[in-house]
Amino acid sequence: MKTDKILLEHGSGGLLSNEIVSKLFLPAFRNPLLEQLTDSAVLELGGKRVCFTTDSYVVSPAFFPGGNIGSLAVHGTVNDLAVCGGRPFFMSAGFILEEGLPVSDLRKIVDSMRLAAAQAGVEIVTGDTKVVPRGAADGIFINTSGIGIVEYAQRISPESIEEGDAIILSGSIGDHGAAIMGLREGFENAGIVSDSAPLNGLVDRALAASGRVHCMRDATRGGLGAVLVEIASQAKAELEIRECDIPVKEAVRGLCEILGMEPLYLANEGKLALFCHKDDALKVLDAMRGHEFGRDAAVIGEVTGKKEGRPGSRALLRTVAGGTRVLDLPAGELVPRIC
Amino acid sequence: MKTDKILLEHGSGGLLSNEIVSKLFLPAFRNPLLEQLTDSAVLELGGKRVCFTTDSYVVSPAFFPGGNIGSLAVHGTVNDLAVCGGRPFFMSAGFILEEGLPVSDLRKIVDSMRLAAAQAGVEIVTGDTKVVPRGAADGIFINTSGIGIVEYAQRISPESIEEGDAIILSGSIGDHGAAIMGLREGFENAGIVSDSAPLNGLVDRALAASGRVHCMRDATRGGLGAVLVEIASQAKAELEIRECDIPVKEAVRGLCEILGMEPLYLANEGKLALFCHKDDALKVLDAMRGHEFGRDAAVIGEVTGKKEGRPGSRALLRTVAGGTRVLDLPAGELVPRIC
Numbered sequence: 001m002k003t004d005k006i007l008l009e010h011g012s013g014g015l016l017s018n019e020i021v022s023k024l025f026l027p028a029f030r031n032p033l034l035e036q037l038t039d040s041a042v043l044e045l046g047g048k049r050v051c052f053t054t055d056s057y058v059v060s061p062a063f064f065p066g067g068n069i070g071s072l073a074v075h076g077t078v079n080d081l082a083v084c085g086g087r088p089f090f091m092s093a094g095f096i097l098e099e100g101l102p103v104s105d106l107r108k109i110v111d112s113m114r115l116a117a118a119q120a121g122v123e124i125v126t127g128d129t130k131v132v133p134r135g136a137a138d139g140i141f142i143n144t145s146g147i148g149i150v151e152y153a154q155r156i157s158p159e160s161i162e163e164g165d166a167i168i169l170s171g172s173i174g175d176h177g178a179a180i181m182g183l184r185e186g187f188e189n190a191g192i193v194s195d196s197a198p199l200n201g202l203v204d205r206a207l208a209a210s211g212r213v214h215c216m217r218d219a220t221r222g223g224l225g226a227v228l229v230e231i232a233s234q235a236k237a238e239l240e241i242r243e244c245d246i247p248v249k250e251a252v253r254g255l256c257e258i259l260g261m262e263p264l265y266l267a268n269e270g271k272l273a274l275f276c277h278k279d280d281a282l283k284v285l286d287a288m289r290g291h292e293f294g295r296d297a298a299v300i301g302e303v304t305g306k307k308e309g310r311p312g313s314r315a316l317l318r319t320v321a322g323g324t325r326v327l328d329l330p331a332g333e334l335v336p337r338i339c
Numbered sequence: 340m341k342t343d344k345i346l347l348e349h350g351s352g353g354l355l356s357n358e359i360v361s362k363l364f365l366p367a368f369r370n371p372l373l374e375q376l377t378d379s380a381v382l383e384l385g386g387k388r389v390c391f392t393t394d395s396y397v398v399s400p401a402f403f404p405g406g407n408i409g410s411l412a413v414h415g416t417v418n419d420l421a422v423c424g425g426r427p428f429f430m431s432a433g434f435i436l437e438e439g440l441p442v443s444d445l446r447k448i449v450d451s452m453r454l455a456a457a458q459a460g461v462e463i464v465t466g467d468t469k470v471v472p473r474g475a476a477d478g479i480f481i482n483t484s485g486i487g488i489v490e491y492a493q494r495i496s497p498e499s500i501e502e503g504d505a506i507i508l509s510g511s512i513g514d515h516g517a518a519i520m521g522l523r524e525g526f527e528n529a530g531i532v533s534d535s536a537p538l539n540g541l542v543d544r545a546l547a548a549s550g551r552v553h554c555m556r557d558a559t560r561g562g563l564g565a566v567l568v569e570i571a572s573q574a575k576a577e578l579e580i581r582e583c584d585i586p587v588k589e590a591v592r593g594l595c596e597i598l599g600m601e602p603l604y605l606a607n608e609g610k611l612a613l614f615c616h617k618d619d620a621l622k623v624l625d626a627m628r629g630h631e632f633g634r635d636a637a638v639i640g641e642v643t644g645k646k647e648g649r650p651g652s653r654a655l656l657r658t659v660a661g662g663t664r665v666l667d668l669p670a671g672e673l674v675p676r677i678c
Binding site: 004043090101107 | 379380386389428434436468484
């Protein structure tokens with residue numbers, strides 16, 4: 001690794017996040033499941049295809065427009081299972097609490113977890129609580145892990161992507177990142193609300209509409225931009241998306257202009273990118289638009305090339321101005337503790 | 340709850356830990372699996388009995404004689420699965436890192452996780468890394484969750500305990516707690532080493548020796564004392580253990596005398612208490628003694644009474660001096676960040 005100390009950027013979802021995974025975690029834990037680097041591991045357990053995922057949540061502030069760290073922790077893990085084609089069933093909840101945290105805050109957070117789990121149809125079946133002295137943590141951190149069953153026949157993975165596939169985005173981008181940044185920077189009256197939501201119902205509809213959904217990913221840390229760069233690299237494919245087809249809410253766009261941020265790299269907590277066979281794109285789009293969390297779904301681009309071992313795997317953005325830009329992993333533009 | 344702020348004691352494994360679970364988490368997430376309050380949830384998934392558990396690790400210091408937070412995080416989760424009769428297969432690892440953590444420390448910790456996972460025969464298949472700014476965490480926190488398969492026919496649970504059952508302890512108590520406390524208090528040359536170890540191999544042997552193992556629990560936070568009080572309460576049973584039969588290492592006993600601690604309530608990370616039919620006790624004991632982590636196993640007591648709804652469910656200690664003491668959950672005697 002390039003540095004001898006951990007930097008905030010190692011947790012950004014960008015370049016240094018990739019480095020810590022590829023240079024430190026992967027070499028240590030190397031196994032075929034981990035190497036897929038998908039949001040969940042899909043494994044054989046007792047003869048069934050089971051998906052398994054984990055995420056820790058450290059978002060600051062813990063309460064924000066549209067949710068709090070509790071609902072976020074449920075949605076994030078439900079979504080990581082769903083985008084791997086898994087039906088989420090059970091979750092764990094591990095709490096790290098700072099001494100002095102108001103019990104009333106914990107109650108609100110736990111209540112949001114209960115509601116979020118009920119909405120997603122999952123049960124929280126095991127848990128753990130640790131308390132650390134004042135100053136050894138910041139309020140509350142939550143880890144949620146989740147398990148589910150994968151029944152979809154087509155393997156959902158960047159490797160399954162084919163040339164010509166349509167790329168569908170489930171709705172407007174940047175809402176979660178803008179909500180948190182707005183709150184931090186004193187724009188809490190901008191009317192921006194996090195999009196934090198469980199996507200398993202939406203995914204159910206999309207998968208029922210087509211047997212040829214090849215890949216899905218929720219666009220969390222690093223935003224849609226980072227997700228597409230990673231998928232292009234893992235799929236060894238060239239993708240092209242059209243800026244004009246990507247929905248961005250007016251308020252989000254406005255805040256981004258003021259703060260000098262790009263919606264494409266802002267975190268989402270209720271949005272996914274889906275790759276499917278081009279002939280099924282309209283069926284899938286229709287199915288998604290019929291769901292409350294996919295009303296603004298849009299076809300935003302396609303897979304323009306895929307060759308084994310082709311070094312030119314990349315994600316291209318056709319800009320509104322008519323130019324073409326090669327997307328990179330975000331570097332340096334940090335939004336720490338966004339989730 | 341009795342307080343309006345979270346106290347260190349809410350994470351102690353004692354009285355207030357019980358309160359936060361029974362007054363806050365259980366009412367919110369209420370479901371039959373969580374209500375069992377066992378170390379793992381045992382659930383039906385795709386027609387199989389799957390066990391699922393989670394734990395966050397915040398131990399301070401992160402490096403201690405006999406291990407570090409990484410090996411501890413693997414052992415703890417492996418053991419939570421094993422004592423529910425589960426064969427651990429897969430684990431997740433979620434890291435919360437403080438900005439500025441030396442990369443070399445992280446490497447050592449991850450390397451210990453790799454070795455511990457290999458020794459226990461589990462694979463780390465999914466993970467997550469978050470970085471928080473300096474001062475928002477203390478070095479490194481790790482969450483591990485684990486899943487496994489339960490094949491043992493007898494249900495392993497306090498409810499399965501029968502009157503007359505033998506209580507077997509797998510070895511000496513207090514080693515982990517004393518190692519951490521010794522380090523903190525400047526007795527690092529006392530020669531006390533944490534007992535942190537994976538217990539799934541030991542459990543395999545015990546279960547192969549008898550079909551009538553009724554309950555197991557690893558004696559972590561709160562020590563053997565807290566575990567027995569909890570089991571007595573959940574089993575609605577009266578237990579009796581003999582102080583003279585409980586192995587405590589000389590160095591641990593010495594440190595406890597200096598620091599005014601009781602080995603019975605000190606954390607262990609490689610010890611379990613096992614309840615089995617009295618006629619199988621010697622077979623199980625023999626099997627355990629044949630394993631490296633059970634060499635000092637001993638029958639320490641028995642279940643002296645079990646009646647439905649009997650209010651007098653309790654754990655009794657016959658002291659070396661010849662008296663009898665009713666064991667309580669530890670209160671006030673805090674060892675924060677022991678695991």
